Amino acid sequence: MTTTTTAEFTRARLRNQPRILEAAEQVFARHGYRGTSIQAIAEAAGLPKSNVLYYVGSKRQLYVALLERMMSRWNAMLDDISVDDDPAEVIEAFIRSKMALTRSHPQGSRLFAAEILQGAPFLQEYLRGELRDWVESRARVFEQWTARGLMDAVDPVWLIFLIWSATQHYADFEAQVLGITDRMALNDGDYQAITDFLCRVILKGCGVVARR
């Protein structure tokens, strides 16, 4: 029996698709869109170049799919907040979940960084739409907390950028962090310590008051 069944087709797709996505995320993150070749992705995935194109359609489609996957992980993290929440709890949870994302998906973080470095050609719309709205709605809550004397009068947007930059740094600049600290990798203990450090410094630095 040399006939190939539909089940085998499906199985092949299930086996190869994730491999290709992981390999592609790694290469795009390192070398950007232009600097990445299908050949390099194929080698990293252990497949012939043609098979990669067979599965993903085109280089562009693959890149966009990876960006969308990362943005959906990001969006899944962004729960809503209200003025009546406890600022200390909310900001600490914000820092911790952002850091957890950096820890669990460093490759995706670097892919995003590479896209922004390129001038965000594929993410302009997202940045000026969904993401801007999200930042502004948070900013309004922060301002109300300030008005109620629950935290210092800091610009909420600069605060959000501070949290983003401080957490992403450990994925995006991993090569620098590892070189300077003379490590092979950051472990769970390191991430725990860094997260605690960031929570402490940022909450204290912004004069955030715990409600009770």
Add this chain to the structure above:
Amino acid sequence: MTTTTTAEFTRARLRNQPRILEAAEQVFARHGYRGTSIQAIAEAAGLPKSNVLYYVGSKRQLYVALLERMMSRWNAMLDDISVDDDPAEVIEAFIRSKMALTRSHPQGSRLFAAEILQGAPFLQEYLRGELRDWVESRARVFEQWTARGLMDAVDPVWLIFLIWSATQHYADFEAQVLGITDRMALNDGDYQAITDFLCRVILKGCGVVARR
């Protein structure tokens, strides 16, 4: 007289060299080493491709020269400190000079970021040598300040990374910052406000005490 004098050769070099370096820094920063073509640099510099290669030798030499130029700007900023200095003054000056570098050389900051994202293939030695030594010597001073009760017990290395990430962010993620804040560019006032914000939050967050 159609003879070309030596003086004219020199003048041509003086005119073209800087143009090429600026153009190359921009393109390498956006697209990384592999993603950059001499053709793209030549177009940005307004010169034929061959002339670019004539002046710079090779793509690799050009890239290395740009990294070295950026590292020398960086090194020029890193003055020495001692335990007897005032922590508040030193850390504030550190944040301000780092932010000034981000402001004056955003392209260079992005070039560095792209190099690190690639896994720092050309800067491994620098990171694990000079830069590591510099960080460790600073860290020792911070620890002594902590021992003397002049600041909280924070890990000095995470603090240095916090300052680096928070300041570089405005160059490296400029596309994101502009998209979210709906600006065409950040002006001097914005930079002033961001710098003040960062000094305030970080000094307060680390419990840094002014000596007098």
Add this chain to the structure above:
DNA sequence: GTCTATAGCCCGATAGAC
């Protein structure tokens, strides 16, 4: 110093045998 031509290679994508 400037610029055209070209060598030699790798690229994304497709056609078509299996």
Add this chain to the structure above:
DNA sequence: GTCTATCGGGCTATAGAC
């Protein structure tokens, strides 16, 4: 679904006319 062959084009770098 897999894989080889190939097309048309862009790449780095150099040779050589001007």
